[in-house]
Amino acid sequence: MKKMIQHGLVIVDSPYQESGKKRSIMDKLLLGLTPSQYLLQAFRNPFNWILALIFAVGIPLLIGRFFFGLAWATSGSNDYPWGLFLGFGLFAMVPLSSSGFQLGTACEIFGRHDLEPIERLALLNGLLGYFFAVVYLMADLGQPWRLPYPMVVSFGPAAVLFLVAWHVSTYLSVQILEVSTAFFEWIGFPAGKRGVRRITLGLTVSGIILSTLHQGALGALFTYAPGKVHPLWYSSSFQWLHFFVSSLPGGLCMVIAVSTIAAKTMAWRGDRRFRENLDKITVTLAKGACMGLATYITIKLIAIAHDNKWSYIGSGWGQWFLVEIMLGFILPLGLMAYGVHKNKMTVIRLGAFATVFGVVLNRLNTAIITFNWKLPHREIPPWREVLISITIFAIYIVVYRFILYRLPILYKWKLEEEPATAPAAVRVTAAVRNEPNRVPVGSYKSMTELE
Amino acid sequence: MKRRNFLKACLIGGATISLGKTNKGWASGSFEGYPEAMGVLVDTTRCIGCRSCEAACNKEQSLPEPDTSFDDKSVFQAERRTTAKAYTVVNEYEKDKPGGPVYRKMQCNHCNEPACLTSCFVNAYTKTKEGAVIYNSKVCVGCRNCMIACPFNVPAYDYESVTNPIIKKCILCYDTRLKVGRPPACVDICPKEALTFGHRADLVKIAHERIRATPDRYHDHVYGEKEVGGTSWLYLASTDFSKVGFDTTMANEPIISNVKEFLGMVPMVLTIWPALFSGIHLLSKKNAHDEHGHDTESTQEDR
Numbered sequence: 230m231k232k233m234i235q236h237g238l239v240i241v242d243s244p245y246q247e248s249g250k251k252r253s254i255m256d257k258l259l260l261g262l263t264p265s266q267y268l269l270q271a272f273r274n275p276f277n278w279i280l281a282l283i284f285a286v287g288i289p290l291l292i293g294r295f296f297f298g299l300a301w302a303t304s305g306s307n308d309y310p311w312g313l314f315l316g317f318g319l320f321a322m323v324p325l326s327s328s329g330f331q332l333g334t335a336c337e338i339f340g341r342h343d344l345e346p347i348e349r350l351a352l353l354n355g356l357l358g359y360f361f362a363v364v365y366l367m368a369d370l371g372q373p374w375r376l377p378y379p380m381v382v383s384f385g386p387a388a389v390l391f392l393v394a395w396h397v398s399t400y401l402s403v404q405i406l407e408v409s410t411a412f413f414e415w416i417g418f419p420a421g422k423r424g425v426r427r428i429t430l431g432l433t434v435s436g437i438i439l440s441t442l443h444q445g446a447l448g449a450l451f452t453y454a455p456g457k458v459h460p461l462w463y464s465s466s467f468q469w470l471h472f473f474v475s476s477l478p479g480g481l482c483m484v485i486a487v488s489t490i491a492a493k494t495m496a497w498r499g500d501r502r503f504r505e506n507l508d509k510i511t512v513t514l515a516k517g518a519c520m521g522l523a524t525y526i527t528i529k530l531i532a533i534a535h536d537n538k539w540s541y542i543g544s545g546w547g548q549w550f551l552v553e554i555m556l557g558f559i560l561p562l563g564l565m566a567y568g569v570h571k572n573k574m575t576v577i578r579l580g581a582f583a584t585v586f587g588v589v590l591n592r593l594n595t596a597i598i599t600f601n602w603k604l605p606h607r608e609i610p611p612w613r614e615v616l617i618s619i620t621i622f623a624i625y626i627v628v629y630r631f632i633l634y635r636l637p638i639l640y641k642w643k644l645e646e647e648p649a650t651a652p653a654a655v656r657v658t659a660a661v662r663n664e665p666n667r668v669p670v671g672s673y674k675s676m677t678e679l680e
Numbered sequence: 681m682k683r684r685n686f687l688k689a690c691l692i693g694g695a696t697i698s699l700g701k702t703n704k705g706w707a708s709g710s711f712e713g714y715p716e717a718m719g720v721l722v723d724t725t726r727c728i729g730c731r732s733c734e735a736a737c738n739k740e741q742s743l744p745e746p747d748t749s750f751d752d753k754s755v756f757q758a759e760r761r762t763t764a765k766a767y768t769v770v771n772e773y774e775k776d777k778p779g780g781p782v783y784r785k786m787q788c789n790h791c792n793e794p795a796c797l798t799s800c801f802v803n804a805y806t807k808t809k810e811g812a813v814i815y816n817s818k819v820c821v822g823c824r825n826c827m828i829a830c831p832f833n834v835p836a837y838d839y840e841s842v843t844n845p846i847i848k849k850c851i852l853c854y855d856t857r858l859k860v861g862r863p864p865a866c867v868d869i870c871p872k873e874a875l876t877f878g879h880r881a882d883l884v885k886i887a888h889e890r891i892r893a894t895p896d897r898y899h900d901h902v903y904g905e906k907e908v909g910g911t912s913w914l915y916l917a918s919t920d921f922s923k924v925g926f927d928t929t930m931a932n933e934p935i936i937s938n939v940k941e942f943l944g945m946v947p948m949v950l951t952i953w954p955a956l957f958s959g960i961h962l963l964s965k966k967n968a969h970d971e972h973g974h975d976t977e978s979t980q981e982d983r
Contacts, residue, residue, distance in 0.1 A: 298842035305839030307763060310824035338957050340964035371822020371837065371845040378802050383819040385803035389939060390825050392946065394801055430961060438953045442946060449942035453799045453829035453935055456927060465938040469945070603927070 233270060234497050238262065241635070242500070243643030244417055257415065260634060276494075280623055287620025290613055294368060302613050303369075308601055309608040311369075313618045316596035318365025320447060321589040322358045323397075324472065327480030329355020329404055330433070330440040331517075337433040344513060346506045349411055349638045350491070351484045356404040357632075358483075359397060361625040368617065389449045396443035403432050403439065414642040415635065441473060448472025451595055459599035461541050461550040462591075464532040474528060475558075478521035479588035481514045482561070485581035491633060498633060500640035508574055515565045515577045518584060522562040529554065546599060553594055557587020713792035717811030718858065719880035719912035720867055721887055722785055724924065725897055726874035729756065729770055729783035733866035733875070737768045737787075740853055740865035759925065762787065764838040764848040768866060773924040782917065782924045785866070785875075788813060788834045788850035789904060790912035795935035796826035796835060804847075810859070811880060811912040812852035820846055831908050831930055852912070883914050890916060909934030 241261045259267045294302035332351035335341040367373040379394045413422040448468040564580030735750040756772035768787035774780030797805035802819045835849045853864040863877035887902040903915040907930045922928040
């Protein structure tokens with residue numbers, strides 16, 4: 230893309246082409262390129278080749294899971310009923326997706342408008358994380374076609390999973406609505422956007438409620454297994470708090486991580502507002518994440534003290550626990566606090582990646598690695614299960630990138646409501662376009678030329 | 681005076697509500713099973729490891745042929761668990777110890793307050809008044825939360841099936857026998873009377889009576905009498921239960937009592953959060969008006 234912009238491509242950021250003509254959906258989908266140009270840039274990207282390789286192996290496996298059953302695709306273990314699909318896909322993806330409700334709250338409830346340039350990225354991160362957690366779930370359920378059963382056929386309202394099912398599905402629709410404003414702008418349907426904006430407060434508040442409860446509920450699911458989850462990862466009183474509180478820095482750091490990757494790999498897509506505010510916003514998010522991490526580490530220690538589990542620290546599992554909490558929580562807390570203090574962006578971002586790692590490791594530890602610690606054998610996921618997990622994650626990345634390339638997430642859509650200025654400027658652009666010395670106007674291309 | 685009365689009323693009201701909640705919690709925590717519930721007492725000191733109960737179960741429940749015949753004693757070399765093809769298995773312990781070997785039959789223990797039942801989000805499990813924990817495969821989604829929740833690692837999943845995988849576990853022969861008052865197939869076949877079928881309440885008495893009559897023969901504990909709120913299957917053993925494959929670290933409260941703290945928090949969040957956060961929003965919005973901040977901005981944006 231970078232090269233094409235250098236060669237005079239004007240990226241899509243408004244409903245109008247340079248000539249003032251309205252862009253068609255096809256034009257928007259192809260990022261303003263011709264089909265052959267689009268394919269060319271896709272082939273040029275080495276990352277696409279890696280993805281193609283993953284899909285070539287993984288997609289047949291994923292389809293195979295539905296034709297040959299769970300025993301073929303997963304370990305099919307009776308002692309470890311939840312493998313990678315849930316241990317990673319559900320339990321790790323959901324906390325990393327708590328960004329949506331947090332930034333929603335900060336911007337819409339607390340009125341932190343300085344965070345708005347990243348609000349939509351956070352909302353999208355939330356939506357996609359949840360959506361793909363459900364995809365993982367569909368791959369794992371024995372009878373996925375019965376997924377709506379807890380809503381319509383048979384109710385088990387006393388079960389924690391009942392709450393999770395209802396909340397995740399409700400919250401998924403809330404998030405679709407929240408992100409839909411960007412889609413409505415892009416597609417050119419202002420009435421839809423106005424409708425959603427009107428209920429934003431309601432959506433945001435329900436987002437907080439649903440998130441608090443189901444992030445906690447995912448933890449509470451493990452309180453059903455007091456003898457199976459290792460005591461250092463288990464706490465009857467605090468399990469839901471541990472999961473909820475660790476999801477807060479998890480989500481914030483996921484946004485830092487994604488915005489870092491986006492700023493590196495798709496710099497052309499972010500507008501000036503995004504690029505200039507990103508560092509400042511990252512610092513703010515990191516401050517929030519530090520608070521979350523400090524709280525998490527404290528309540529984790531309180532939980533150990535509460536049940537007097539100190540003696541477990543000396544065991545092998547205890548050392549593994551120390552590795553998790555040192556590398557995944559205390560180290561990133563130190564890194565980010567130092568980075569915020571000295572205003573070192575690289576250190577902050579490193580800390581954010583470490584937090585994401587820590588949260589994922591914590592969930593894997595709770596759900597798989599230390600699960601059934603009393604049993605002599607440990608579960609090693611078979612290769613098909615690993616590959617299918619990687620494949621679904623790769624689909625997640627592709628969808629994520631597809632949306633970031635197009636919808637106004639990292640940039641502001643130039644609105645149709647500014648016809649007096651915008652088309653005029655566009656017309657000027659069109660007029661000067663063929664001249665050798667280009668005059669800088671409000672398009673992205675010109676701005677890059679200015680720099 | 682009036683206001684004081686009002687505050688008093690509020691306090692009393694609040695106290696009653698919270699008391700009411702705790703009382704309910706205690707009440708459900710101390711549910712000790714249906715009075716007419718049946719059960720089975722397993723006397724491991726009588727079991728000779730003949731595996732005829734396994735064979736009878738296989739036949740009664742029309743399970744697939746086992747890999748090796750039920751006469752094959754080599755299966756004792758490894759500790760086995762229940763699977764989709766075997767609802768009950770007998771394991772051998774203390775083989776080379778004095779007084780050994782000890783054989784222990786395992787199957788679903790049919791808890792008074794089953795963890796599988798309370799963890800199921802489609803209510804597929806039922807604890808019948810006869811004491812059996814049965815399962816409705818018609819509504820099961822296949823989340824396998826019951827397998828996570830079961831403290832005895834009993835429910836197995838039919839992973840091999842593509843179109844209709846379901847949970848497979850002992851149902852105390854509910855459909856074919858228990859419903860009409862007959863003992864389960866394994867009890868019927870046992871040649872050494874190691875299994876005794878009867879009302880759970882009577883079985884508890886019988887078990888303690890056996891310990892009292894021959895204290896040298898038994899370790900002084902009836903496993904399942906109190907564990908995880910009590911189970912319909914009860915065990916007697918000659919040695920410490922931890923040596924013969926039992927988890928002796930289990931609490932006497934049912935599994936669901938661990939989850940109650942979270943469940944109690946749910947209505948609080950549902951009621952307090954909306955008011956709290958809408959309130960905060962109203963506060964921050966007033967400031968924004970004063971500064972001509974976001975409000976004007978957003979209306980422009982929304983146009």
